[in-house]
Amino acid sequence: MEVSLSRTRIGLxxxxxxxxxxxxxxxxxxxxxxxxxxxANFHLSKGECDLALNAINPIYNSPHVDDEVxxxxxxxxxxxxxxxxxxxxxxxxxxxNYFNAIAKSLGNSAGDGAATDIYRAIDALSENSSKMSxxxxxxxxxNYMVFIQMAVVGIMQRNYGSPGADGSQGTNLVYTTGxxxxxxxxxxxxxxxxxxxxxxxxxxxxxxLSDSSTQGLVTSLNNMCTSAGLSSCVDIPRDRTACDGTNAxxxxxxxxxxxxxxxx
Amino acid sequence: xxxxxxxxxxxxxxxxxxxSARELYGPDAGVVPFGMGRAYSAIADDWLALHYNPAGLxxxxxxxxxxxxxxxxxxxxxxxxxxxxxxxxxSGSTASTLDKYAGKHVAxxxxxxxxxxxxxxxxxxxxxxxxEIDTQNKSLPVTNMRFTRDFKVSVGGAASIGKQKDLRFGxxxxxxxxxxxxxxxxxxxxxxxxxxxxxxFNNYGDGIAGxxxxxxxxxxxxxxxxxxxxxxxxxxxxxxxxHTMANRPTRTDDNITVGAAIRLPIGGRKNRxxxxxxxxxxxxxxxxxxxxxxHLNYSLDEEHFPKHIHLGMNLDxxxxxIQLGLNQTSFTMGTSFDIGxxxxxxxxxxxxxxSYAGQRRDRRYLLSIGSGLGFKGF
Numbered sequence: 059m060e061v062s063l064s065r066t067r068i069g070l071x072x073x074x075x076x077x078x079x080x081x082x083x084x085x086x087x088x089x090x091x092x093x094x095x096x097x098a099n100f101h102l103s104k105g106e107c108d109l110a111l112n113a114i115n116p117i118y119n120s121p122h123v124d125d126e127v128x129x130x131x132x133x134x135x136x137x138x139x140x141x142x143x144x145x146x147x148x149x150x151x152x153x154x155n156y157f158n159a160i161a162k163s164l165g166n167s168a169g170d171g172a173a174t175d176i177y178r179a180i181d182a183l184s185e186n187s188s189k190m191s192x193x194x195x196x197x198x199x200x201n202y203m204v205f206i207q208m209a210v211v212g213i214m215q216r217n218y219g220s221p222g223a224d225g226s227q228g229t230n231l232v233y234t235t236g237x238x239x240x241x242x243x244x245x246x247x248x249x250x251x252x253x254x255x256x257x258x259x260x261x262x263x264x265x266x267l268s269d270s271s272t273q274g275l276v277t278s279l280n281n282m283c284t285s286a287g288l289s290s291c292v293d294i295p296r297d298r299t300a301c302d303g304t305n306a307x308x309x310x311x312x313x314x315x316x317x318x319x320x321x322x
Numbered sequence: 323x324x325x326x327x328x329x330x331x332x333x334x335x336x337x338x339x340x341x342s343a344r345e346l347y348g349p350d351a352g353v354v355p356f357g358m359g360r361a362y363s364a365i366a367d368d369w370l371a372l373h374y375n376p377a378g379l380x381x382x383x384x385x386x387x388x389x390x391x392x393x394x395x396x397x398x399x400x401x402x403x404x405x406x407x408x409x410x411x412x413s414g415s416t417a418s419t420l421d422k423y424a425g426k427h428v429a430x431x432x433x434x435x436x437x438x439x440x441x442x443x444x445x446x447x448x449x450x451x452x453x454e455i456d457t458q459n460k461s462l463p464v465t466n467m468r469f470t471r472d473f474k475v476s477v478g479g480a481a482s483i484g485k486q487k488d489l490r491f492g493x494x495x496x497x498x499x500x501x502x503x504x505x506x507x508x509x510x511x512x513x514x515x516x517x518x519x520x521x522x523f524n525n526y527g528d529g530i531a532g533x534x535x536x537x538x539x540x541x542x543x544x545x546x547x548x549x550x551x552x553x554x555x556x557x558x559x560x561x562x563x564x565h566t567m568a569n570r571p572t573r574t575d576d577n578i579t580v581g582a583a584i585r586l587p588i589g590g591r592k593n594r595x596x597x598x599x600x601x602x603x604x605x606x607x608x609x610x611x612x613x614x615x616x617h618l619n620y621s622l623d624e625e626h627f628p629k630h631i632h633l634g635m636n637l638d639x640x641x642x643x644i645q646l647g648l649n650q651t652s653f654t655m656g657t658s659f660d661i662g663x664x665x666x667x668x669x670x671x672x673x674x675x676x677s678y679a680g681q682r683r684d685r686r687y688l689l690s691i692g693s694g695l696g697f698k699g700f
Contacts, residue, residue: 082678087623092677100682102459103425133462142460147513148418201510202462269513 085122098130107137118182125196128182132206135179139172140165141209147271150208155225156275157215157322162225164212172213173247177298179206180257190257190296192264200265204272207258214251218243219322230319235308243315245308249301251318252311255279256294263292278321286317345673345684346617346629348577349373349555351435351448353393353690357656357669358634359647361612364537364551364583365636369437369694372444372478375535375553376492379444379480386439391665391692396430398685399423416512416519420457420465427675427684429454435692446476456675463512469502469523470572478533488539496531500562503572527563527571531556547585551614554578578619581632583612593640610636628679645669651679656688665692 084090094117101110111134117123118131136143146163153159166172183203184190192200215221220228232241233248243251262276283291294314300307348360351373355362362374369388371378430453437446454468480492502523511519535553542548555577562571588607614632617625634647634654642659649671656669667690676682 082626089623089626089677093681096677096681099458099464100676102461103457105460129462130459133459136461142421143463143509144417144421144424144457144460144512146417148421151417151513198508201508205509266508266510267513268510272513 083116085117085120091117091122091127095126095130098134102130102133102137105137107134110134110137125199128185129198129202132179132182132202135175135182136206136209138175139179139209139213140170141176141206143205146205146208146212149225150271150275151269153271155322156271156278157211157227157318158221158225160208160212160225161215161219161221161227161322162223164209164216166213166216168217173210173217173250176206176209176213177250180210187297192257192260195261195264197264197266200261201267203261204258204265204267207254207261208275210250210254211258214243214247214254215322217247227319227322231315233308233312233315235303235312245301245303246298248311248315249295249307250298252294252314253296253298255283255291255314255318256296259283259291260296282317282321283314285320286313288313344677345675346577346620346625347575348579348616350431350433350450352391353656353667353669353688354636354643354645354658355634356649356671356686356688357645357647357654357658357667358612358636359632359649359654359671360616361581361583361614361632361634361647363535363553363579363581363614364549365585365610365612366537369439369444369446371480371492372437372439372446372476372494375537375551376444376478376494376533377480377490377535377537377551377553379439379442379478379492380482380487380490380537382439382441382444384441386437387695388435388437388439389693389695391435391437391690391694393433393435393688393690394431395686395688397427397687399426399428400430420455420463420512421460423455424457424460424463427454427456427682429684429686442480444476444478446474446478448472448474448476450474463507463509465507465512466504467507467519467523468504468572470504471501472498474498486539488541490537492535494531494533494535496529496533496560498529498531498560498562499526500529500571501526503570505572522569525563525567525569525571527561527567529560529562529571529574531560531574533557545587547583549583549585551581551583552579553581576619577617579614579616580618581612581614583610585610593638607640608638610638612636626674626678629674647671650674652683652685663693663695665694666690667692 082093094113097113098110101113114127114131114134117127149159149163150156181187183199183206189195218231222228231243233243259276259279279291294310295307301311302308352370355374366374366378367381369386433448433450435446435448437444450472452468452470456466458464474496476494476496478492478494480490483489505522533555534557537549537551540548556574557576559576560574562573586609588609593607612634615630616632617630628651632649634645637644642657645656647654652672654671656667658667669688672683672685675684
């Protein structure tokens with residue numbers, strides 16, 4: 059009887075404890091959803107990108123997905139691409155050459171898959187390319203999209219431009235329509251770089267960013283686009299998969315990359 | 323100009339949850355309650371009763387003039403990051419400044435309480451400066467900042483029913499002048515300069531707060547006391563300044579706390595340390611166990627159950643008192659002793675910063691030095 063009573067008490071205690079604590083990740087509750095977001099942010103503080111993705115994916119793939127979840131998911135992929143927002147922003151502030159600042163802020167190297175991860179970040183923010191115009195997206199998404207596109211630029215610089223420690227250009231980025239030899243930029247990367255300039259400027263125009271550094275970078279890009287014979291950067295096609303090496307998108311990308319070398 | 327620079331330094335670095343993952347703030351006068359896991363509503367019967375449960379003012383039997391009680395506190399990340407803090411440069415960008423603190427919660431507080439406490443009534447003046455920076459996620463910074471500077475005048479009163487004051491109730495009214503608040507920074511704000519950031523925390527506002535409390539001692543035989551309590555802090559939330567203000571100081575949310583305690587006298591010896599301060603009544607050595615359930619007004623869907631829980635023990639001995647406890651899910655401890663008329667108290671505790679208990683704990687350390695003068699009772 060004594061033993062039985064003791065077990066009953068223990069069972070009752072455990073029952074009450076579990077009921078009281080609940081499922082900490084219950085997606086049907088605000089606290090459960092917030093717990094996943096907080097877990098992801100916590101892992102991202104320590105550079106644990108894959109653990110962050112594990113934490114955020116259940117809610118990203120659920121009907122509860124919203125802009126905050128998209129932002130955290132994008133940041134987890136950006137983490138895998140070795141993107142550090144604060145380092146980038148710190149380098150950009152007051153920089154004499156914005157492209158040097160971007161190049162030295164990324165941590166990737168050729169062939170490490172950073173480009174693939176940053177493309178996934180863009181897909182999370184653009185809702186799998188269904189919202190490629192800044193006017194379709196919220197202010198907060200556009201704010202972050204600006205910096206994610208800077209990351210695309212930086213990754214391409216490091217993959218193909220051999221930058222020095224200060225971010226200065228080592229070699230020209232080369233993309234030649236028609237031939238596209240093996241050591242040049244791939245169709246995907248060339249189109250992604252030119253698209254990133256378009257998306258960056260368009261996102262900035264639909265954002266609440268007003269700092270002089272980002273504004274200065276956008277001005278530099280607009281000047282570059284004008285030099286490339288475009289009326290505006292936002293005229294550049296934004297589909298990174300659209301280049302085949304011979305079509306109009308490829309020709310535009312080639313012109314943009316040529317001017318990018320001059321600007322860097 | 324110098325003053326503004328000091329403020330920048332203080333905001334950005336010298337000092338200390340949530341975002342919606344948040345720290346549950348409660349009364350924070352004194353150090354002893356923190357050593358007890360912040361379980362103090364049922365046992366408050368000294369000058370701290372004004373802050374933790376004004377009903378306890380009914381148990382005060384002496385005039386106690388506390389000239390000062392200066393408290394400093396900081397957390398583990400302040401101590402670990404001393405070099406970064408000492409190298410602080412306010413001329414840089416906000417981003418490069420925050421980059422040094424990514425993944426950390428830097429928090430510190432300085433306060434002083436001056437108070438006169440007489441039986442049933444207390445009048446207090448307090449000054450409190452607190453700052454925190456919490457930056458998570460290096461790829462997309464989630465940055466919460468707090469800078470508050472509060473000057474508060476508090477008046478409390480209590481009444482009792484029963485021959486042994488078994489049922490006690492009390493109220494406190496505060497006039498507070500607050501500067502600053504809490505803010506979750508957006509990335510477009512991080513991309514600016516530090517001086518622009520300081521402007522978010524520059525506004526003042528006045529607020530009036532009300533708190534109501536009760537204590538009930540169960541009618542048991544003997545000297546052992548079992549006490550229950552109820553306190554509603556900041557009834558209806560306390561707002562500061564006009565609702566038309568930009569960057570208005572952050573309001574203080576209300577906090578309903580219920581508690582219970584058992585107080586076990588040890589022997590029959592008078593505890594002169596307590597008697598000198600609070601008069602002869604109940605001034606024996608004693609061992610107290612206390613429990614508080616705080617923030618009853620937040621449902622379990624809003625805040626994880628263990629974040630509401632506070633357990634504590636206080637052993638009052640002639641030379642010193644020793645506290646042990648559990649604040650939410652973290653161990654706490656502290657001690658308090660007198661050197662002449664100077665009272666020294668130290669404690670450590672940890673606070674939950676995440677959306678569920680155990681997700682993120684913030685270990686903190688407190689030290690207070692106070693000077694109190696006791697006079698004969700009424």
